[in-house]
Amino acid sequence: MNIETVLKGLMVxxxxxxxxxxxxIKHHDHFLGFHILYGAIGAGFFLLATRILSVxxxxxxxxx
Amino acid sequence: xxxxxxxxxxxxxxxxxxxxxxxxxxxxxxARKIYLLILAALGLIGVALLRPQTxxxxxxxxxxxxxxxxxxxxxxIMGYIFALIGGAAILYSIEIVKENGExxxxxxxxxxxxxxxxxxxxxxxxxxxEIMAFSSLGLIWYSRTERATNAGMRYILFHLFGGCALxxxxxxxxxxxxxxxxxxxEPGIGYVLLLIGIGVNTAFIPLHTWLPDSYPKATIAxxxxxxxxxxxxxxxxxARTFSGVEAVAYMGGVxxxxxxxxxxxxxxxxxxxxxxxxxxxxxxxxxxxIGTYIGINGGIAHVFNHILYKxxxxxxxxxxxxxxxxxxxxxxxGLAKKMPVTMITCVxxxxxxxxxxxxxxxxxxGMVIHATSLKGMPILELALILGSIGTFLSFLKLTYFxxxxxxxxxxxxxxxxxxxxxxxxxxxxxxxLGVYPKMLYGILPYPEEAFHYHAYGLGHAIGTLELLxxxxxxxxxxxxxxxxxxxxxxxxxxxxxxxxxxxIWFCEQPLVTVAxxxxxxxxxxxxxxxxxxxxxxxxxxxMVLMVGAVVTRPFNPTYMRYERDLEELRRLYPGxxxxxxxxxxVLLALIFFTLYLVVYLTHGLLWV
Numbered sequence: 001m002n003i004e005t006v007l008k009g010l011m012v013x014x015x016x017x018x019x020x021x022x023x024x025i026k027h028h029d030h031f032l033g034f035h036i037l038y039g040a041i042g043a044g045f046f047l048l049a050t051r052i053l054s055v056x057x058x059x060x061x062x063x064x
Numbered sequence: 065x066x067x068x069x070x071x072x073x074x075x076x077x078x079x080x081x082x083x084x085x086x087x088x089x090x091x092x093x094x095a096r097k098i099y100l101l102i103l104a105a106l107g108l109i110g111v112a113l114l115r116p117q118t119x120x121x122x123x124x125x126x127x128x129x130x131x132x133x134x135x136x137x138x139x140x141i142m143g144y145i146f147a148l149i150g151g152a153a154i155l156y157s158i159e160i161v162k163e164n165g166e167x168x169x170x171x172x173x174x175x176x177x178x179x180x181x182x183x184x185x186x187x188x189x190x191x192x193x194e195i196m197a198f199s200s201l202g203l204i205w206y207s208r209t210e211r212a213t214n215a216g217m218r219y220i221l222f223h224l225f226g227g228c229a230l231x232x233x234x235x236x237x238x239x240x241x242x243x244x245x246x247x248x249x250e251p252g253i254g255y256v257l258l259l260i261g262i263g264v265n266t267a268f269i270p271l272h273t274w275l276p277d278s279y280p281k282a283t284i285a286x287x288x289x290x291x292x293x294x295x296x297x298x299x300x301x302x303a304r305t306f307s308g309v310e311a312v313a314y315m316g317g318v319x320x321x322x323x324x325x326x327x328x329x330x331x332x333x334x335x336x337x338x339x340x341x342x343x344x345x346x347x348x349x350x351x352x353x354i355g356t357y358i359g360i361n362g363g364i365a366h367v368f369n370h371i372l373y374k375x376x377x378x379x380x381x382x383x384x385x386x387x388x389x390x391x392x393x394x395x396x397x398g399l400a401k402k403m404p405v406t407m408i409t410c411v412x413x414x415x416x417x418x419x420x421x422x423x424x425x426x427x428x429x430g431m432v433i434h435a436t437s438l439k440g441m442p443i444l445e446l447a448l449i450l451g452s453i454g455t456f457l458s459f460l461k462l463t464y465f466x467x468x469x470x471x472x473x474x475x476x477x478x479x480x481x482x483x484x485x486x487x488x489x490x491x492x493x494x495x496x497l498g499v500y501p502k503m504l505y506g507i508l509p510y511p512e513e514a515f516h517y518h519a520y521g522l523g524h525a526i527g528t529l530e531l532l533x534x535x536x537x538x539x540x541x542x543x544x545x546x547x548x549x550x551x552x553x554x555x556x557x558x559x560x561x562x563x564x565x566x567x568i569w570f571c572e573q574p575l576v577t578v579a580x581x582x583x584x585x586x587x588x589x590x591x592x593x594x595x596x597x598x599x600x601x602x603x604x605x606x607m608v609l610m611v612g613a614v615v616t617r618p619f620n621p622t623y624m625r626y627e628r629d630l631e632e633l634r635r636l637y638p639g640x641x642x643x644x645x646x647x648x649x650v651l652l653a654l655i656f657f658t659l660y661l662v663v664y665l666t667h668g669l670l671w672v
Binding site: 034035036038039040042043044047050056058059 | 324325326328329449450452453454457526527528529530531532533534535537538539542545546549550551552553554
């Protein structure tokens, strides 16, 4: 499986997470323990985002 | 007893500018330390004594007045926090800054930031805006490294671009309205230019790259100053000019997420903090963009709180770099026992920025998020809540890998007392404003509305607690996934630099080739004119003969002799030039001049 396929999959995942989140945030009063769920979703979102963006990182010390 | 109302209002900028001017006279000893402490106290008193709704005008020409001091509730709250944290930064720097020049830059920077927030008109604002850019450049260049020099160049280029846009916007606004008072802008090209100019200082995406590029390369003390003034002055001007603009509010959401994601990928501690400035300024921009009372209150409260905890974070990381000589998370760790005061103050700052209950960030961040909810902007609300989660993740990473991860090899001892005192005072304020937010509510632009906000409502408090606890749990389970690495992270400035190099190549190669070609062509034409003017009669004859030689060559059997004659004529050129008496020359000149006048007058008369 090449990197492009993986990235596409991850991007689709992020979009789904964001759409579900918007629905949750509009109707969060109906969910018990909404913020616990949301904390997990949010943390997962950032772990995913940093994984995707690690593609634009290159090896070496941070310099100019 | 002195009556406070009898003390005249002085623009606080003047106190710091005068202080900076006199500083080099004091050398580098004890006198300088005492002088700086007195100056910090005087600045603070100067701002504290300013009375609301007062102005200090200066007439440049009749009908055109510059307002150097315009004190109202918005400028006063900015003034209080600028002077307060300026005092803390001066105290923090007192032992570690060796060169007077660096202090002069710091004082000019602080003074000009105060000048900008108390400016009542756009031109005064612009003057202080530019002084801010150049004085802060000094704080980067005093690092005296090649990286700092290059970053400083990029920093000032960005700010000059922003300054030009700002000035262009101001001039267009003045032409359109005839007013230079700092206030809302009417739509048009001036509106766009002003937004770009302010956007550079406020670190709008994608105009933000100067910030994470330059702040980590500033001096230890310089970074503390820089973390406070530039972006917050931008937010202040945004609140004056673009409050209630939805696009601005959404830009805040973008900044919030963008800053956090890039912060999570950093290894350099001050670069991580710099990206968090972008992110946190996003909350302020969102609050201002929402434009409701609670939105503006939240945005400005977040400016106040953010200045406290962000300056504290830069102070803590400065202390770590000062004590260890290391600035990468991969090299740090194990400092909790060696630098306990720094660790405690850093944890307080980290909790504050993450919006943990009981700390000041919780109050103002909650206000902004509440404002989005009231305004009915769920996507922005989502972005800001996500930003909170990312911020907490990021600061769990920073504190864990700096202080708590095992590292037996690291050697360090606690920072000097002059650094610890301002750190402790700032940390105390972070907690005090979190526990008793009414101290802050009273000085917000709309205090009555602020008192209606209940930060410690049960639902909000429990919700925040759930959110942060879950985030912490995920971090400790999956911390390997965001552990620091020795990697270079490319930001949008990668594109700018590539484009810049392309532009330089274009200037040096194709553009120079075309310029040389045009240059040579023009030289040839000039030479031909000079040659012709030496003897126009003979030159004309030669030219006619040359044309004749070319045309008749195929039909003329004696063309060889013809061309020999032509060559001889060329050799003898210019020959004896007929000379005229000077009077003839003057006469000719007069004739030409008369002809010119006749044509001019006739043309003019005919035209009329």
